[in-house]
Amino acid sequence: MPVKVAVFCGGRGSATIIRELLKSADVNLALLVNAYDDGLSTGALRNFIPGMLGPSDFRKNFSYLLDLYSAEQYALKSLVEFRLPMTFGPTEVAELRNFAQRGESRALAEPLSGLVGRLSNSTSAQVRQLLSVFLDYADDSGHAFDYRDCAVGNLLFAGAYLRQGHNFNAAAEVMSRLVSSQAVLANVSNGENRILVALKENGELLAHEVEIVGKQSPSRIREIFFLPEQLGTEELAQINDRKVNEKHKWLMERQSLPLLSEEARRFLHGADIIIYGPGTQHSSLLPSYMIAANALKTSRAPIKAMVVNLGPDNDIQGFSASDLVDRTLACIGDRDNTQRTITHVLLDNSRPVEGVMRLDPGLLDAHPTYKGAAVVCGDFENKVLPESHNGRAVVSKILNLWEHNGAHEEHPSLDIFYDLSRRPAAGAALIEEFLELDWSDTFRRVVLRVRGETPLPRTLPPDLAIEQWGSDELFPEVAVTADWLRAGGSDYLATITGDGEYRLRDIAFGVTVLERSSFGTVFGSRNQSRRQFNSSVRAAYGERSVAYLVSFTGAFLLSMLFAVRFGMIFSDPISGFRIYRRAKLNALETLLRPNGQTTPTTITKMLVRNRIEIAELPVHYRTFAGFTDPKWRMRRGLRNLLGMLR
Numbered sequence: 003m004p005v006k007v008a009v010f011c012g013g014r015g016s017a018t019i020i021r022e023l024l025k026s027a028d029v030n031l032a033l034l035v036n037a038y039d040d041g042l043s044t045g046a047l048r049n050f051i052p053g054m055l056g057p058s059d060f061r062k063n064f065s066y067l068l069d070l071y072s073a074e075q076y077a078l079k080s081l082v083e084f085r086l087p088m089t090f091g092p093t094e095v096a097e098l099r100n101f102a103q104r105g106e107s108r109a110l111a112e113p114l115s116g117l118v119g120r121l122s123n124s125t126s127a128q129v130r131q132l133l134s135v136f137l138d139y140a141d142d143s144g145h146a147f148d149y150r151d152c153a154v155g156n157l158l159f160a161g162a163y164l165r166q167g168h169n170f171n172a173a174a175e176v177m178s179r180l181v182s183s184q185a186v187l188a189n190v191s192n193g194e195n196r197i198l199v200a201l202k203e204n205g206e207l208l209a210h211e212v213e214i215v216g217k218q219s220p221s222r223i224r225e226i227f228f229l230p231e232q233l234g235t236e237e238l239a240q241i242n243d244r245k246v247n248e249k250h251k252w253l254m255e256r257q258s259l260p261l262l263s264e265e266a267r268r269f270l271h272g273a274d275i276i277i278y279g280p281g282t283q284h285s286s287l288l289p290s291y292m293i294a295a296n297a298l299k300t301s302r303a304p305i306k307a308m309v310v311n312l313g314p315d316n317d318i319q320g321f322s323a324s325d326l327v328d329r330t331l332a333c334i335g336d337r338d339n340t341q342r343t344i345t346h347v348l349l350d351n352s353r354p355v356e357g358v359m360r361l362d363p364g365l366l367d368a369h370p371t372y373k374g375a376a377v378v379c380g381d382f383e384n385k386v387l388p389e390s391h392n393g394r395a396v397v398s399k400i401l402n403l404w405e406h407n408g409a410h411e412e413h414p415s416l417d418i419f420y421d422l423s424r425r426p427a428a429g430a431a432l433i434e435e436f437l438e439l440d441w442s443d444t445f446r447r448v449v450l451r452v453r454g455e456t457p458l459p460r461t462l463p464p465d466l467a468i469e470q471w472g473s474d475e476l477f478p479e480v481a482v483t484a485d486w487l488r489a490g491g492s493d494y495l496a497t498i499t500g501d502g503e504y505r506l507r508d509i510a511f512g513v514t515v516l517e518r519s520s521f522g523t524v525f526g527s528r529n530q531s532r533r534q535f536n537s538s539v540r541a542a543y544g545e546r547s548v549a550y551l552v553s554f555t556g557a558f559l560l561s562m563l564f565a566v567r568f569g570m571i572f573s574d575p576i577s578g579f580r581i582y583r584r585a586k587l588n589a590l591e592t593l594l595r596p597n598g599q600t601t602p603t604t605i606t607k608m609l610v611r612n613r614i615e616i617a618e619l620p621v622h623y624r625t626f627a628g629f630t631d632p633k634w635r636m637r638r639g640l641r642n643l644l645g646m647l648r
Contacts, residue, residue, distance in 0.1 A: 200214045312389055351380065
């Protein structure tokens, strides 16, 4: 089943994390954004259309959610982010209206003309329709709108808002369809119009969101408030003469929190992972936590991870990492974290310099947890793009935490099934290799189950076990896999079958790949090396030229059939080396019921149909002349072929 991830984000702070999550095929992603920004063109639109919220952060996130695999998608992304030049006046507005109404784009100045020219007919029609709605509103309003430095994406969102009957959340759905969003982008609030203000510790009042994020005095922000209307000149004059505590009381009496949207409530209720992303805290993030406080306190997500900013912004001057955790908990209404609204704090420790966000001096050494949340330190900064998070490092750490239910330091367990029935004399060498490998570096416990006569050692370390497994089935690995899925137990299963020799040391590498990716299965490919492939086939069939030719041709035929049948190309579809990851295979538990017709290709078919990602990795493999049974190989090959076609 896909992992359900809800990310609280602003406009740009979580961009690398979002892009990495989108690369994971087994992640259902929801982005939760508030719309109370009021700077630049966003503020101009909010003033021009009474009741409208700020679309800026939504526009930025839509640009991340585009599939950038075509010239049109690149053009649409660039168009959404394009800001109209400072020379954009009445003549340019008329040209824009001509494009919106008639599709005439040649008169538009570059690069705008080129961007709209690369859109498909259907996308261009949607863009023109949304622009027309806004331009008609502007004409009928009786007031001139200043288009200079306005992002085109904001105009499109405004058109969607007007077209949807002044419903901001419905407008967000229209924009999601326009960009064919890969994730759900949801407004945290129900769409109520509110003004975000902040009170600083020295008594200064920041009356607009743009002041909260802009340059300001070094005094720290004490608290943020939602007000139903902008503060007028008289109100500002009245409150400015009061002391700090009196101002705080005055603002609290007038605070009106927006309601949490049903969409956001649904995502938080069903989330496996909740991420408190980095970004502009007092504008983009903390207000969202205030709105979603009750849902966060009742959410059953086992991982609620806070990714700490890499450095101080204007609104968090003088804040340490622990201050940010405290402020987040205060906004949620869980100051001591008694309701586990934060389970983990991800803190970058890649460069110990001044200005980098970190815990209070000595706090980490004395307490590996902070207010009950585990502190996870790592190299989370992008080395090439300073001040940006390394999305892969952050996401892989969080997904790893979820898979181990928070026990991020505990190694997984492993079961190995090795079929030695075709090479019984290799038992001693297999046990020797098993005992020489340092499994403890990767696993907490390893159990080796061997089919065939094997000399068992008298004593073993407590984290290792060796067992005999008896069966006369043609595909014993299928039965082992089904038993492993039903019985539970180890985190990973490796099955090794055939009449050739695989290396146990390749298992640890395969598991490492699975741990650090979204794959659910590894197939060990014997065909990565041309020399290895040819020598293996020759060793297996010796002088039997017909059998050699059939096997050689059959290997390529099977790969082609897999491509036609499943839309996937495998270099070695019937490899005897496989590793399965339990956390990704829940869907197969009730589906895999071995019978006389179930083969490894049957399992492959189930994996593909349940959208479980399969990785192919090169593995060491040898065959030995005189130890192979061509008839047995042919039988397995034909049965595998039938299992694929059924």
